Amino acid sequence: MRLAFSTLGIPGVPVPEVLSLADRSGFHGVELRAHPEEPVHPGLGRDERQQVVRQFAESGIRLLCVAGYPRMADSGDDAPVLDEVRALVELAHDLGAPYVRVFPGGGPDRATGDATAVRRLRQAAAIAAGLGVRVLLETHDSHSTGADAARVLDAVDHPGAGALWDVMHTWRGGEEPEETYRLLGPHLGYVQVKDIASRQDTTPLPPGEGVLPLADVAELLTRAADARTPAPGEGTGVEWLCWEYEKRWYPQVSELPELLPRVREHLLGLLADAA
Incomplete structure (x- = not known):
C-alpha cells in the first residue's frame, strides 16, 4: 500500500515545495487540488504542463489525482459540467495522473440526482477512458455513502468511472467500513482518510x-x-491511502510539515498490524 497526501487544504503552495515535503516525509504521491487559484489547474499551457511533468519525474513522487469540482448530480445543463470534466481529464492525461476527482453535488430529489449523475458519468467515463484516465466520484454531499455512490456507479457500468472512498463521509452516513467496501469494492480507485472528533x-x-x-x-x-490473484499486468486492487489535510477550513490544526511524519507512522502502523 502506497501513501499520498492531499493539497486541498494548503492553497497556493508551489509544486516544488509540495514535492519536497512529500519526499522529506516519506510519502509516495500527492493529490493536487485543481483550481484557478492553485499552481496546477486546467488553464495551464503546454509548456507549464510539461514543467510540472518534469518536476514530478525528477522528484520520484507520483501525481495520484487531479481533484476538481464538477458536480455530477447537480441540477442544470449537462454541457458546462462535462466541459469542466473534459478539461480536468485532459490536464490529468497531460500530467500523467491516473485519476480525476468529481463531486456528486445533488439536491434532495434522489431519483433525479441519480439519473443526472448516471447520464453525465457515462459520458465523462467515455472521455476519460479514451485518454487513459478514470473519473472518480467521491463519497460526498448528496451521495455520501457507499450505497449512494454504488447505486450510480453500478448503473454507469463503465471502467472509466469509479469511486473515491472518503471514509469520513461514509462513516458519518451510518455505514461501517466492511459494508462500504462490499458496495464500492468493484469501483474503487483509492481511499481518502483523516481523523475527526465525532x-x-x-x-x-x-x-x-x-x-x-x-x-x-x-x-x-x-x-x-x-x-486477490492479479492477472498478468494488473495491480492488486486499491493501492493508495491518501491523507486529507484541511487547514484551509480549520485554521487551528497543526501545520502540514509537522503533521505528515506522524501521519505516515500511524498509517504504516495500521497496515503492519493488518498484515
Whole structure:
C-alpha cells in the first residue's frame, strides 16, 4: 500500500515545495487540488504542463489525482459540467495522473440526482477512458455513502468511472467500513482518510486521536489485496491511502510539515498490524 497526501487544504503552495515535503516525509504521491487559484489547474499551457511533468519525474513522487469540482448530480445543463470534466481529464492525461476527482453535488430529489449523475458519468467515463484516465466520484454531499455512490456507479457500468472512498463521509452516513467496501469494492480507485472528533464534530485531529475506524479500513484493504490473484499486468486492487489535510477550513490544526511524519507512522502502523 502506497501513501499520498492531499493539497486541498494548503492553497497556493508551489509544486516544488509540495514535492519536497512529500519526499522529506516519506510519502509516495500527492493529490493536487485543481483550481484557478492553485499552481496546477486546467488553464495551464503546454509548456507549464510539461514543467510540472518534469518536476514530478525528477522528484520520484507520483501525481495520484487531479481533484476538481464538477458536480455530477447537480441540477442544470449537462454541457458546462462535462466541459469542466473534459478539461480536468485532459490536464490529468497531460500530467500523467491516473485519476480525476468529481463531486456528486445533488439536491434532495434522489431519483433525479441519480439519473443526472448516471447520464453525465457515462459520458465523462467515455472521455476519460479514451485518454487513459478514470473519473472518480467521491463519497460526498448528496451521495455520501457507499450505497449512494454504488447505486450510480453500478448503473454507469463503465471502467472509466469509479469511486473515491472518503471514509469520513461514509462513516458519518451510518455505514461501517466492511459494508462500504462490499458496495464500492468493484469501483474503487483509492481511499481518502483523516481523523475527526465525532460524527457531529468534524474538526480534524492528529492521526489516531479521533474516532474514525481507520484500523478497520486498513484491515479490509490489506485482506483484499492478499486474497486477490492479479492477472498478468494488473495491480492488486486499491493501492493508495491518501491523507486529507484541511487547514484551509480549520485554521487551528497543526501545520502540514509537522503533521505528515506522524501521519505516515500511524498509517504504516495500521497496515503492519493488518498484515
